Amino acid sequence: MARRRGDVVFRGIARAAATLIVLTLAGVAIFLTLEGMPALTASAAQLGQDNIVLYVWPLLFGTILAAVIALIVAAPLSIGLALVISHYAPRRAARPIGYAIDLLAAVPSVVYGLWGIQFFGPRLVPAYEWLEEHLGFLPFFEGPASSTGRTILTASLVLAIMALPIITAICREIFAQTPRLEQEAALALGATRWEMIRMTVFPYSRSGIVSATMLGLGRALGETMAVAMVLSATGVVSFNLISSVNPSTIAANVALKFPEASGVQVNILIFSGLVLFLVTFLVNFVGRWIGARGHVKGAR
């Protein structure tokens, strides 16, 4: 078949656009590496630490700690919320609830930061004082409780609120795909609604839930502004969640220091950005992989 010139040109343009995406991602990796390399040879005085590993490690620790706490809070809530939309709420109510959750996703992160620092954080102070007094024997609540509420736990809770709509949206879609017949069969055998959900919906969507949680984790790891604003960070490694001495996160550290940084400082921050990129890449990759594996099994 002879190819028409228009076809060849159009195909070429479309192909170029697709290739540009590949180049962009390669560019992200290459340029971050190029600009991050000088950090490896930065002097101790410029780093404030002996070497780059000691500089990045506390930040990485804070990043992962904040994201994991956020997920511990957000994942069960999102599953409950997704079930309300897909199975519990009456049809007519489910739609507006879904919209409300989507609105939660559309709120810019800087507004969450504003809300967290002025409204949410101070409201949590009494709770932190209570935790210090009654659960102070646990390393997490050792205290002394922060008087501003700008702790890593507050930051994690704000992250949880931000990850909630993402996890809910994916879970809700998967729950809605559970085969109708299986659900009706369970109900016909006399199962209560909860038993039906446990026997049909959860087994069907297990890999989807894990994948959704991983994607939420990826989001929480990279979230910048809410943490940068809410957290009063000192860059320590500590599991103490409610004190005013908190680990920082990679993203928040970059946002706070970059505007005033110069020289090799910039390279150090870019290097930490590269580490963050690799970590989120890994988390997203595992999430997608689990999700894809589940789909193959579900398709059968």
Add this chain to the structure above:
Amino acid sequence: MSTLGETTRKPQGSGSLPLVRPQLPGWAPLLVAAESLAVALLLIVFLGWGPGLSGAVGLLFYLAVMPVWSSAVEGGRKAKDRLATSLMWSAFGLAMLPLLSLVWQVLSEGLPVISAEFLTYNMRNVVGEGGGIYHAIIGTFIITGWATVISVPVGILAGIYLVEYGDGNRLARVVTFLVDVMTGIPSIVAGLFAYALFVIFFGPGVRMGFGGSVALSVLMIPIVVRATEEMLKLVPNELREASYALGVPKWRTITKVVLPTSMAGIITGVMLAVARVAGETAPLLIIAGDTDSDNFNAFAERMSTLPVFIYYSYTQPGVPPEFGQARAWGAALVLISIVMLFNLVARALSKYFSPKLGR
């Protein structure tokens, strides 16, 4: 029919096995909810506890009483079901609380600040009261506009390649995977990428609005590709085949038949993507910077945007701090309104123009 119904309903056997289990009346959850509310109110009135704590105790009271009562009357399985139901709805309530509180906070703090001056003045030489966010609003529109100009052609064409030409070849598989990866890129990494790219051409310390657009398009392209891909897959193959049968070349089929059919959906996706990136702060903080003056030129000098303005006016409000913080809330209200407007228009478009599916 009626006789059949009567005969089956009559107890036939000895009567030792009842056909229906006892059930709690329909108003039982309401009653327990009212009791929990009363418990919470009593705690507030008599013990002086805060509303948050008493609310939590009230909720726990409900979660405890409902299953206990149910298991006494209806048995364990039904009690578990009721517990699960109450847990689901509490999760829903817990998730709605921050949304309501946030919307209320932004409205109550932001509305008093909004005025004609606030929307039409910039911050040049403003100390203390006064000033406005005009420079930030135009900055947001210019940077987001350039980001749209970059991402829409690239995103739509890449989507077309994946659906119409890809056919599972290696490039298509790699691009599909990379688009997945791109949706997960942290926004601050996109900003660092734009900086690392521009630094090569313009030297260290580069700040310009267009850099922000490049960073935002890294975040925007995958959303546009996904939306295009999904919409193109919905176009029935019969339409394409009919067009080929008339001897129309493939590229004309795509531009004249496939794209117009799916245009509404693609526009919806683009608008959602715009709404998503318009609120991004971190990349703009890094590459676009902040300024007090108007800057209409995306290719030179720092450019202020609404999210960055919010960040700086709250964290560095100046003395006295009230005015700067008030401006931050005002700008937050304007930003949320812009983002919501885009969202609503996008949803309205998709509702009116989307192809009618089964459900």
